[in-house]
Amino acid sequence: xxxxxxxxxxxxxxxxxxxxxxxxxxxxxxxxxxxxxxxxxxxxxxxxxxxxxxxxxxxxxxxxxxxxxxxxxxxxxxxxxxxxxxxxxxxxxxxxxxxxxxxxxxxxxxxxxxxxxxxxxxxxxxxxxxxxxxxxxxxxxxxxxxxxxxxxxxxxxxxxxxxxxxxxxxxxxxxxxxxxxxxxxxxxxxxxxxxxxxxxxxxxxxxxxxxxxxxxxxxxxxx
Ligand code: CDP
Numbered sequence: 001x002x003x004x005x006x007x008x009x010x011x012x013x014x015x016x017x018x019x020x021x022x023x024x025x026x027x028x029x030x031x032x033x034x035x036x037x038x039x040x041x042x043x044x045x046x047x048x049x050x051x052x053x054x055x056x057x058x059x060x061x062x063x064x065x066x067x068x069x070x071x072x073x074x075x076x077x078x079x080x081x082x083x084x085x086x087x088x089x090x091x092x093x094x095x096x097x098x099x100x101x102x103x104x105x106x107x108x109x110x111x112x113x114x115x116x117x118x119x120x121x122x123x124x125x126x127x128x129x130x131x132x133x134x135x136x137x138x139x140x141x142x143x144x145x146x147x148x149x150x151x152x153x154x155x156x157x158x159x160x161x162x163x164x165x166x167x168x169x170x171x172x173x174x175x176x177x178x179x180x181x182x183x184x185x186x187x188x189x190x191x192x193x194x195x196x197x198x199x200x201x202x203x204x205x206x207x208x209x210x211x212x213x214x215x216x217x218x219x220x221x222x223x
């Protein structure tokens with residue numbers, strides 16, 4: 001068994017809020033692997049690599065070893081993502097990165113690079129790790145596995161309410177379309193596609209509030 005509480009699910013399903021709160025409740029560290037894929041995407045964009053260009057994979061593979069990506073503990077004991085020694089910019093959650101992240105995440109070398117780092121973290125003790133392939137590929141033997149989902153409309157409304165992460169002038173319809181496009185790419189990619197692990201507990205939060213989701217997850221962990 002691996003010392004991991006895996007929380008996977010599609011875009012804007014509430015994973016980050018839930019994962020952070022579960023980690024606080026059980027006093028364990030939390031890692032958002034989506035931010036790692038977003039940081040690599042920001043790095044690629046900074047290096048003027050066009051994710052749509054046929055050479056993106058080769059170009060990125062060459063410079064990837066120069067990217068230093070670490071989760072470092074801050075004063076409150078929370079883990080924060082650093083890129084080449086500096087805290088990652090808020091722009092990893094902005095529209096430019098969001099638009100390209102699924103393409104960058106489908107590059108095998110990027111996944112190998114990040115999965116190796118993710119596995120290192122679990123050797124230090126129980127940890128909450130959130131992503132798309134944590135329960136299926138990164139930690140197939142995770143102690144606890146949850147798959148969070150919600151209806152497309154609920155997810156679009158939640159993302160819209162978050163502000164900041166979306167392009168100016170977005171509507172429920174445009175956000176729903178962006179989420180649907182990303183989910184489709186994430187589900188259809190050849191390696192580590194987004195899917196529920198057979199032994200993961202499915203939680204549909206369309207009709208549940210945050211406390212109710214935490215309650216459900218906690219009751220499984222406490223069992
Ligand atoms: O927070 P949000 O639902 O928008 O997504 P995220 O967790 O920040 O992940 C951004 C993107 O990273 C996803 O759409 C996937 O393409 C990729 N990702 C992945 O491929 N594997 C993971 N374990 C986590 C994220």
